[in-house]
Amino acid sequence: MTPVILPVIVLSGLGLVMAALLAVARKVFYVEVDERLEKLVDILPGANCGGCGFPGCSGYAAALVGGSAKPTICPPGGADLAEEIGSILGVEVEEVVPQVALVACAGNPQSAPERSTYIGISTCEAAHLTAGGFKSCTFGCLGLGSCAVACPFDAIVMTDNHLAVVIPELCNGCGNCVAACPRKIIKLVPAAEPVHVLCINPQKAKLVKAVCSVGCTGCKLCAKQSKRFAMTGALAQVDPTVPGEIPSHAPYACPQGTIFDSRRYKVLDWITMPACREEHEILTAEWKKAEKERKAAAKAKKAQKAKDVAREGVR
């Protein structure tokens, strides 16, 4: 029996000694690990997009446990995730408005031509740093795709006409592209918002018209159609804080065709397909005609009424 028992005893003994050693070490080097941390890491999306501002999902989880981060700031996770996080941490969660990124420029090479030839590094930052960029409009999209490179979800398409377009269905609203754009053209907007002003040029009409044929001139005609359009200087923008729906004819009021309505077109089609703009122009003309007729009719009615009153008076 000895040849079997002895090795077993020796090995178990050795094992026990080591186990005892480790047990002691465990006490000495004890590190507190919050079990909520592991749970949080599990439910976070794991895309490590950095949209929350922390280094990766595990960084965010650590910040959540530490109490220095809000549960609502994970853009890809959205409201559902915020709720789950809330239940793990045992805190109340306020409502999250899902957001998507929007490239607020539609100035393709035809409407906003290049003012110079650019020879150099093919990134937007580099081109922007070089004498303010090669595009006539110094606020417009350079189309070199720094945002598309920054997007962890492949949600940004660089079109053939040198513009960046965010596909809203793919966008998680992490905001990496917002940080990547040297001209601050990309902004986060509520995903449910259908109408947008595709321009950020704050300059006056004369300067905008000199550089782009689809830029906002600050004419305020859109603001007459809906209270949701707010003017910041000479730039109209949709104000997300004002409640209400923008009427579908609002885009027709813009003489520059700067206002985009996703209820009628997909944003990629609007940017890439000239047919959309052609159709838009026809619809605009029709709306203007109808509007003119409506106004004329209203005027005639008013005049008629005045006449009637006058006649009554005579009688």
Place this chain on the structure above:
Amino acid sequence: MKAVTFSGGIHPSYNKDLSSAVTTRPLDPPEEIVIPLSQHIGAPARTCVEKGDEVLIGQPVGDAGGFVSSVIHSSVSGKVKGVEPRAGAVGTEVNSVVIENDGQDRTVDFSGLGDDWRSAETSELKDRIQQAGLVGMGGAAFPTHVKLSPPDDKPIDAVILNGAECEPYLTADHRLMLEHPADVITGLSIVMKILGASQGFVGVEVNKPDALEALREASADSGITVVPLQVKYPQGAEKQLIDACLKRQVPSGGLPMDVGVVVQNVGTAAAITDAVVRGRPLYERILTVTGAGVAEPANLVVRMGTPVAHAIDACGGVRGELGKLVLGGPMMGFAQYTDQVPVTKGTSGILLLEKSAVDTREPDPCIRCGRCARACPMRIIPADIAAFSARQMYERAEEYDALDCIECGSCAFGCPSRIGLVQHIRLAKAAIMAQRRKGN
């Protein structure tokens, strides 16, 4: 005296004979002058005139917008047409005062100190320089009065005037030193008096022997040394100039005043003489219109705010097919997209390059020849920093001292793969500075 220099640097073709023998001549101002309110490093000037105002030559149209800022004067007499954004030399629109020239050249009363400056108070001298709107005229346009006000713990013992004019093509400083050597020397003496410096140097590259001779004659018995410099680019960069003249090395991230030195351009020194002795503010400057793309290269005295196109027309207009219009020299100048940009205080030249001179080929991969590192006057490794920059590894770029780069272009000049090293490094510097601002 043996010609001195620094380590590193390059030898481009200088092409200075195009205009170096042409005597400067004044350029009549055009009908309309556009004076940008930001012609200098620092805060833009605040406009102090309104549409419809009558202005005279030398009358301020913009007040300094802070300490690091500069006063801006009208360069013609006439009526202010408006204050509006106009094309500026850096590619973006700059708020500018547009003045309609009445052609009468009426000036405000210029009252200078004459020879009394020697007995004047330092503060008064400095005040006159500030009120005259002086900035560095070599190209960077840093407000001069700021440079002349070093903190108390940084005593200055030496002033160096930069007459190297190491940029190819440019001859404006050369002509100035040749035609007005006494003004340059007087300006240096004024700066030395203000700073209490005991040593004064004028560094001039030996390819301008006539200017060296003229300065030597003008500086006889003044205690100022005229230093002959070897012909090498960028001999006129301040840190390289200090190294050559005084064998002092400015520490990484430091300024010349850290080694007790202030460097000024010879053009600035002449302007200081104008401001202090004659009481004339800075409203015109000498510049070179040159390059193969211009019919008759020349050195002109141009009023600030004159559109570049007007100066080109005065030199016979564009010759052949224009490839590139550059303000400044070919190494560090700024390419322009329009010829309507105005001449400003920092414009040392207008360079017109032919179409054939512009290389539009794509860069090849780095072959690790090390030519950029040998050429770098700051002794950094441009290829490595550029590679980090191209991969957005800006922290590594910072470890490799990207911020020490003076953007002289020596590295890119010799690159056999035509890599835009300076642009990569500039990008890294911008990213590092943005990160620092965020951190603070």
Place this chain on the structure above:
Amino acid sequence: MRFASCTAQNNRDSDDACAASLHHLLKGQLMNILLIVILAMLTENFVLMKFLGICPFLGVSRRVSTALGMSMAVLFVMLVASVITYAVQRYLLTPLDLQYLQTIAFILVIAATVQLTEMAIQKLSPTLYQGLGIYLPLITTNCAVLGLAILNIQREYSLFEVIFYAAGAALGFGIALLLLAGLREKMETASVPQAFKGPAIALITAGILSLAFQGFSGLVPVN
């Protein structure tokens, strides 16, 4: 072997108990130790000459800082494990005639040591713990450690020699790891062909490093 005979010579001389021979003895011992260290570090470099421990060699050689941390961890594990395994072999297995349990007993010891190290690092340097990641517990199966323990026994080193051989081996591991990490940091900015990116070019680099280390063979005579 030259130094072995030298030691033997000194032993005989020490019988005479003269100061000169004591000096000789000390010199011989020092020489012996130096040779053992050089042997373990360069001539018999565990990674580049014996091809042991390739897993962490490629796994944590991406940044010099983590490579340094890994080297330290391996140094600690190698030292502790060598001494304990030496004791286990000498006082447990050999007397009981259980040499055939060598591998399993050694693995047990090494695993315990690695666990200890892991706990210590987690406590002392969380960032290093993060950086080493999965490769830290993998030191257990790092054949370099087991190979070292077994070589110690095979070569019949004394305890003194075991300690220095372990230190030398760990230093050699560290040198190889740091060399590769330095090269790979440089390689981050190199335009490596698409097909060679990542581990491929790292293996090629390691191969060239190994070739270079062949130059050390013959530096120290091995029995």
